[in-house]
Amino acid sequence: MDRRQQKTRQAIFNGFTTLLSTKNYNQISVQEIIDEANVGRTTFYAHFETKDYLLKELCKDLFNHIIDSAMGHPEAHRHYWDCTAPDSVFLHLIQHLQKNDKHILNLLSSENNDIFRRYFKENLRELVISEYFHGYDAEKATLPDDYLINHICATFVETIDWWLSKNMEESAEVLANYFSRAIEPVLTADK
């Protein structure tokens, strides 16, 4: 990809996230974004069809960044933390969110966080399935798979949201533990 394109794309993302930390998505105009990013009007529309697409692309980038970072732990680390346990992936996710690289939490905690939340939840699905539904016994299940998967994803996102609303007072470990205790009893419950 042309360096010029990269620079422009990044400038727009930066300007956009800066604005998102100060006001709602709906209240941000394309005009403001291009002013903030110091980029020509034509250039913006050459990159993004609409403001909605910009947000979508940003979500995609941020989510990939979170996942890559949270997953990319060396083997030594994985042993130390006993990363074969189902919770550890979520702990890593939380730990990475806590660092707030790239101001991801700005986006998640902003008032109009819905689009990013939805994106987050949808993409969590795959992860949840691989963590909790490996060799899962459908016979024993008390709830439909689909309902359960949705419930777990939703609970994770809501847990993060609650944490943010509390100014992240709890440690990553404590939060991961809350999440685990909200989910595990449901998985192990008898009919």
Place this chain on the structure above:
Amino acid sequence: MDRRQQKTRQAIFNGFTTLLSTKNYNQISVQEIIDEANVGRTTFYAHFETKDYLLKELCKDLFNHIIDSAMGHPEAHRHYWDCTAPDSVFLHLIQHLQKNDKHILNLLSSENNDIFRRYFKENLRELVISEYFHGYDAEKATLPDDYLINHICATFVETIDWWLSKNMEESAEVLANYFSRAIEPVLTADK
């Protein structure tokens, strides 16, 4: 309140909900609303400061309607259904939602349902507290009250959302049961 005001308010609400069932909130302009409602521009702004306030007012109206309808059951009915059980209130809520008076589900299932969802969740709080936290023993609690309350509210909203995404195939009773089974094990879990 003046009858003219009532009529206008209702016309705007109707036009707005009609539009909401066809397109996203962001993509609806005030112009379209007043065209659909067949109401003058000045009139709209005399009633609602902005489009956002309109949505807020609509949410308020709809939520009050749901709660009033779901709660307003005669004593006989309450005995028949054993309404002292904590789940029954939620069953009533679901049953009422199922009827889809006033096209509430249109709003809940539309792509941009976030504002209503948030309103719904926030206002559910009080109900959840009175149902699940009456004489609740904080000593035995495995999770912070606040986290738990949030978790229950979120789970209810997510349950409804899941149901809608599945075209409401399950009966109200089955759905209330899913909800219950997602929540109860967490409440009764040991430390």
Place this chain on the structure above:
DNA sequence: AAACATAAAGAACAGTTTGTTCTGTATCAA
């Protein structure tokens, strides 16, 4: 029924936003 109050309609408005099209310039890759 008459009188008063006020809600609504309609037109006109300045200001803004949107998305497009054009031309000229700067930057990149080969």
Place this chain on the structure above:
DNA sequence: TTGATACAGAACAAACTGTTCTTTATGTTT
């Protein structure tokens, strides 16, 4: 160096916003 292309900047029509004004219709009160 050359050819391609990304960018800036200006200008544009179309639409939307929120306000102000006047006129008309409708409610409420006595």
